[in-house]
Structure formats: structure tokens, C-alpha cells
Amino acid sequence: MKFNGRCSNFVSMKAWVIERIHDLNTDDSPLKLVDLPKPVPQQGEILIKVSVCGICHTEIDEIEGRTPPPKYPVVPGHQVVGIVEQTSGNRSDIRPGDRVGVAWIFSTCGTCEYCISGRENLCKDFLATGRDVHGGYAEYMIVPEQFAYKISDIFSDSEAAPLLCAGAIGYRSVSLCNMSNGQRIGLTGFGASAHLVLKLVKYQYPQSKIYVFARSLEEREFALQLGCKWAGDTTDKPPHLLDSIIDTTPVWKSVVYAMECLKPGGRLVINAIRKESIDKEYLLNIDYTKHLWMEKEIKSVANVVRSDVKEFIWIATEIPLKPEVELYPFEKANQAIMDIKMRRIKGAKVLVI
Ligand SMILES: [Zn+2]
Ligand SMILES: [Zn+2]
DSSP states (O other), X not given: OTTSSOEEEEEEEEEEEEOSXXXXXXXXXXXXXXXXXXXXXXXXXXEEEEEEEEEOHHHHHHHTTSSOOSSSSBOOOXXXXXXXXXXXXXXXXXXXXXXXXXXXXXEOOSSSTTGGGTOGGGOTXXXXXXXXBOOSXXXXXXXXXXXXXXXXXXXXXHHHHHIIIIIHHHHHHHHHTTOOTTOOEEEESOSHHHHHHHXXXXXXXXXXXXXXXXXXXXXXXXXXXXXXXXXXXXXXXXXXXXXXXXXXXXSSHHHHHHHHTEEEEEEEEEOOSOOOSTTGGGGGGOOIIIIITTTOEEEEOOSOOHHHHHHHHHHHHHTTOOOOEEEEEGGGHHHHHHHHHTTOOSSEEEEEO
């Protein structure tokens, strides 16, 4: 918690915090609203007055203990948009009054084999915003200046927030598919990240067809409205085998079914920080010949690197790609969390600070 706890004793701020692991099946108010000292930036950091913070399924994984914060309490939230209030570093392109974003990648060591080879997402000292250090469900936060991103004026605050996680990790997932234009791609699960991926793929690979697997009829209809070629249930078979599939579900059944829908040499990219164990026994259905033979691959997506965030913001500005968002007032943070837990999902949820 290197960057936590440095603070002024004189000024406080409102913040939502996670104080311990909760079972969301029995407890629908996992976050606690507290007064914390307003943070003070140290050398190389900036202080941001938070405007909005996107709400991500990863908060559920933190709260339920699948990727628990190393120390409590911690302010969650890693899709942060706000106004720079104070700078104390060398970066000349960020000034007080500028609007910036903060993503899941809060800092890395900068010197290990992964950091120096463009794979800082795999750094063992990777600190995650809103898990390892305080995030954006608060009036203020600090971030190292090299881990803040300028955001184009074409986006409102709430449109920009989901670009920082759902969008950036979606972009990384598409990159890991090694697609070429015209190849068929599947998306299993259709939450905030998948709907941005659909729009991204239509732009980057205009001749490719997109196939969406989703349990809910509402999600399938939403996907068809956004221009996918085919939408079916998780267990339905698309009319063609697919070159790659991105899985954004928290469960295993979708993984097994997806492997069956891949072409020889196809790749499944799992975009989930943790899988839930609720249907883990479903993996016993894996049949080597049917699901893995013919050089089919499974690859996970771990975190993001800064260039994922920068490149995705740039492409989203070019398209322009504006996420569908649902806003929650600051005091409704617990409701937003529960809506994600209950899979009441259409587009991306954003907390207005
Ligand atoms: Zn996220
Ligand atoms: Zn490193």
C-alpha cells in the first residue's frame, strides 16, 4: 500500500470502502461510506478530483474474496475520470484543470524483464487501482503521473469511464485473438466489455462477422441491435465454426461450449480476472478430441499495459466509440454493485461522484 495513507490531517473527503470479504448472497451492502483524509500527492504524483468512476465486475471479485485487497480498508474503483487539482512531477502535458483518466494499472516496477519488454501487465510488483491502492469511489485520488491518461473532449465523463477498463481490456483481448480481417469472432457473455469489443471489431475488422453467446434474451437482442451476425444462448451452436472467441463470463460452462465452437487452430481468450467456482465441475465435460485437439488454445488476459489504454482511447476517439452507460448517484454505490452481481447488465455502469 505504498501510495495509501499519505494524507493531510486537516481536510477530509467522502469515500466508499471495502473493509472485509462479504458474501453478496446474504449481504447487499458490502461498501461502507466513510470520511477519509484527502490524499496529498508526493513527488511524481497527481491529485485528481474525481468526477465519475466506472463500476466493474472486478469489484465483485474483490468483495467476494476471489482477488482480495491485500489491506483494508480500500477504496475500490479503477475506471476513474476527474480533473487534475495538483501536480508534483515532471510531466509537462498534464496541468491542473486538465481532465484525465486512471485505469486498473496504477504502477509497476519499471525495471523487471516484463516491464522492459512491454509486458508490464505481468510485473510481480503490479499495483492495481482500487484493490492494492485506493481507487475512484471517492471524491479524490492520487496516481503516479505516468499512469494517467488525457481524454478527448468528444467524450463526456461517464462515456469516458468505461473506456478505461471494459474498453482497454477488451482491446487487449481482441489483440490476443491475433485476428485478421474477415475472420469470424465469437463473444461469450455480453456485458460492458463485450459490447465495446463488438463496436471495436466492426471498426478494426470490417469484413469480420461477430457471433454473440449470451444467456439472456435481452442481451442477445442488444447484441443484434449493435450489429452482430448471430446471437444465441451459451449452449447454442453458431452456423459456422469460429476463428477466435472472447469469454467475458464469470463461469466455466461457457468455456467448455466455446471450445466446441472453435475451428482447428482457434483460440479462446478468457477475459476475466477470476472465474467463480460455482460450476467448476462442468470442466469434467472437457473431451480432449472435441474441445482441445487440432491445436485449439486457451489464453487468459491479465491486467492491461498503458499502451492498451492509450491506443484504445485513441481508436475510440477515431471511431468514435461511445459506450452505452447507466448512471448511479454516489450514494447508490451498493445498489450498483448488487445490480452487477445480479447480472442486471445493459452496457456499462458508472458512479457519479
Ligand atoms: Zn475493470
Ligand atoms: Zn516490473
